[in-house]
Amino acid sequence: MRVWRQATGILKDKNSIWNAKFSRKGPWRNPDLETVIIKATSHDENRIDCKNVQRVFKWLRTSPLYFKPLVWALSIRMQKTKSWVVALKGLMLIHGVFCIGIPMVQKMGRLPFDLSNFNDSYLNPSKAWGVNSFVRSYFAYLDQRSAFVSFEVKNLRKNNNNNKGVEVEETLMEELEKLQKLQTMIDMLLQIKPKHMNMSVGLVLEAMDCVIVEVFDVYSKFCNKIAGVLMRIYDVGGKTEACVGLRVLQKAIVQGDELASYIEYCRDIGVLNASQCPKIERISEEDIQDLERIISGAYYAKKKNMKGVNDGVENEKNQDKAIEARDYLHHKESSENGLITVVTHQWEVFFDETFVDDDVKENNVINGKKGNNVTTTNPFEESYSLVPYCHVHVNQVLPDLISL
Structure with missing residues (x-):
């Protein structure tokens, strides 16, 4: 059953990548970035694709215009998935995006997808309740965290505008x-x-x-x-x-x-x-x-x-x-x-640098015999792939990033 589930997951990922590559590029769509996100949130429960996770971070650091396609692609994937593996990887990815500290991310507010009632469709219910609870709890915190940070940023900006830049003590x-x-x-x-x-x-x-x-x-x-x-x-x-x-x-x-x-x-x-x-x-x-x-x-x-x-x-x-x-x-x-x-x-x-055991780094395995030798406190491996720069025009007005 597990082998069948893994094979099905691989086919689903390949089909999603195929569809992403042939999608039309636009303000909300970036086929290359969507492909990287799909690989970073694959159905493989034995490993984390650290290389593509870091690529996502590099796209976001390169230009804020990549934030909107990232939110769109990740939200669509999280809303469609019935796999706890994909859901958990997606939450870890958005958690890492929070830790980058980009101002645009701090203004996002509530998460643009909902996993509060998540249920895995591939596991037996007697085994799925644990992972379902884990995903729901993780989502609930990240959703609250994002809303809290956004409120603090808006409140700070409001106070600065009302007091002409003079810092106001709470x-x-x-x-x-x-x-x-x-x-x-x-x-x-x-x-x-x-x-x-x-x-x-x-x-x-x-x-x-x-x-x-x-x-x-x-x-x-x-x-x-x-x-x-x-x-x-x-x-x-x-x-x-x-x-x-x-x-x-x-x-x-x-x-x-x-x-x-x-x-x-x-x-x-x-x-x-x-x-x-x-x-x-x-x-x-x-x-x-x-x-x-x-x-x-x-x-x-x-x-x-x-x-x-x-x-x-x-x-x-x-x-x-x-x-x-x-x-x-x-x-x-x-x-x-x-x-x-x-x-x-x-x-x-979520810092760029990582220290992983050689066997793990070579095979990119987290679980199993080799995965048990992980010696890193960073789940994401650095990637040095180049990301195309997306220039931000000075007079360009960015649309609402939350209303999908």
Whole structure:
């Protein structure tokens, strides 16, 4: 059955490539780019075509005019597919496109395709539920991530236009709301994991490598932001802000435990990036107590009484508290194994460079006997093929990239 499924997948890919090559080139169609996308999202569950994945990235870096054909071709392929392999490769591809950091991609908004109800038509339902859940969870996060980034970009632009380019500081409540959104994204990320013991295959593990990097990227942003928010609450925050901040910290304690369990689970199933994860620091009990005192009013009463008695000592304590809040979960001392909690810029899964075992690099195999020797944290292999430059005219108006 598996051999028949693989043979059928190969025929479908060849037929799709044939149709793409003879399609008419236009604003929304680029036969050469469509061919590369089809190869990058093939039905072969044993390997990732890293060469063509990198070619997609090169097309996009060459000119922003290639973004529209990329979105069109990938959306059509994702909407038509009933294969979990093609769907997962497509999600990994769009995830990599996000990580390139092109402004046009950051303005995309919601994903232009929907896999929220995805079902694989080739597997037995008793075996397909695991991969179906994995694809749906991965899609749900990427869709939310794209919408969140797009909202932040639009909001920043709106503030700059209203204030003639002068940077406007967010209110304390706006920062707290953003922290809650980041926590929601962390919850969605923690739902992306193999839920069936037979899912520990090369393609799934490569996707989990990307997810692990994303987990620590989002969690690091949360930790960096909460430090500044705590300082603002201590300085100017009222009871309302302190109540919201307390709920955020209480949820952060729970998420820290869940994140530690998630990383341990990923290590057990063989996710490479999970083995390099540093220790997760916990929320300090003192921060919780300080916010509780602010809510009860005791914090400011204590500050008022101490101000007249020993103003210099109190200021020093407040300064220490601010420094502690700023450095909290960000600049902790090194643990016994020498690792620290600053993890955001350590790994970039979708970066051009990759380090793969020679046998794997030669045969381009992820799963199987040779695939088990993968030593890379980058699922995409660099490709040096040339991409035709598509010139962007200065006065050219680009159409809406989302309304397909």
